[in-house]
Amino acid sequence: MxxxxxxxxxxxxxxxxxxxxxxxxxxxxxxxxxxxxxxxxxxxxxxxxxxxxxxxxxxxxxxxxxxxxxxxxxNNSPLSQGSTIMKILDAATARPRTLGLICAICSVALGLAYMAVAGAPMRYLGVNMGALAIGLTMLALLGRIGATARQWADGANIAMAGALLATALFGSQVDGAARWVSLGGLAIQPSLILLPMMLVAFSKIRSVPMTASIVAAALAMALQPDRAMAGMLISCLSALALIRPDRHVGVALAAGFASFAATLLRADHLPAVPYVDQILYSSFAIHAVAGLMVLAGVGLLLVPAIAGWSRDADNRAPYAAFGAVWFAAIMAAALGNYPTPIVGYGGSAIIGYALSLLMLPKLSGAHAEADRNMRRLTNGSPSNRHLFVALT
Structure with a gap:
């Protein structure tokens, strides 16, 4: 720089x-x-x-x-600050997608600040900002068809599983691993874009086509091979098996364990890429502030899951799946040479995070019922007043 x-x-x-x-x-x-x-x-x-x-x-x-x-x-009353904080907290947790959107923007901003301090090429910053714009645009457009989720989710998941298999068979290879697709000179990792969305969708909709798509995705991770994404599979499916077990989860989890075992049989010799891999550690070598920005950025990714789990008991399965997916991505980045999601260079995880937010409820359970009652009385839309005050 x-x-x-x-x-x-x-x-x-x-x-x-x-x-x-x-x-x-x-x-x-x-x-x-x-x-x-x-x-x-x-x-x-x-x-x-x-x-x-x-x-x-x-x-x-x-x-x-x-x-x-x-x-x-x-000015000295503790009630004034406490009540305001509670209003902001209620407004944020009432709208999980909005909360996730805020976390995504803040996490990308922290990643950009880290890369600026670390001296990354300006092109890297531009790629991440462009990926954020694409992700938010897709979230806004696809969010309009949420009411017909069950009508398109089965077919969408099967199509995404097919894309992952195609990547494994025909994607760009590096040291024997075929995890990427080259688009306009940029290396895109489809598994980071599609797999989180597929898994969170599976937590909400259990059907034979959805289960088949997860099994096909597990096969794709074994063929690529991608140990981090196979770990994401078993992490998410194990969480779902603990919360709401059924035969669909059992079949998918067995496929996930087989996929992960297959990735262990092949050595992963890919070296660490600057500004992408191992930055949870290398950022502290640059400066303590840079390291803290990276840690804060990855920590924000889990906020929607934690807030939703604690305050929306009606929808715990998708929150658990969402949290398990991104916790697995963070742990993979900490344990090996795998992309550090959102804060590191690369647009795939940014788009994938935005798309996985699509599978979270628009409104949490209790707030959704209250909103339906309010709409019947006023024909109005839910207010984001307190949340917008916080953002301002």
């Missing part, structure tokens, strides 16, 4: 900080800018600015968020 770009990022971060800080803290913003300008090394100056941003921004946001309520109940 050029020195001029680092200085522009410093200037952008300082502008964001000064625009966000309340009047009482503006002196801190000017102090950060002056200190960064005084540091001759551009990389050290950027790291100092990002460190200051991480430290001051939460306090600035909290100050603005609670300001409208402090006049009503007093």
């Amino acid at each position: 050029s020195a001029g770009l680092r200085r522009r990022l410093i200037d952008l971060a300082c502008h964001a900080l000064q625009a966000t800080l309340p009047e009482a803290l503006q002196s801190w913003g000017w102090a950060v800018r002056c200190e960064a300008d005084a540091i001759p090394d551009d990389t050290k100056a950027l790291l100092f600015t990002l460190d200051s941003l991480c430290g001051l921004m939460p306090r600035a946001i909290a100050s603005h968020l609670f300001q409208p309520f402090s006049a009503l109940v007093g």
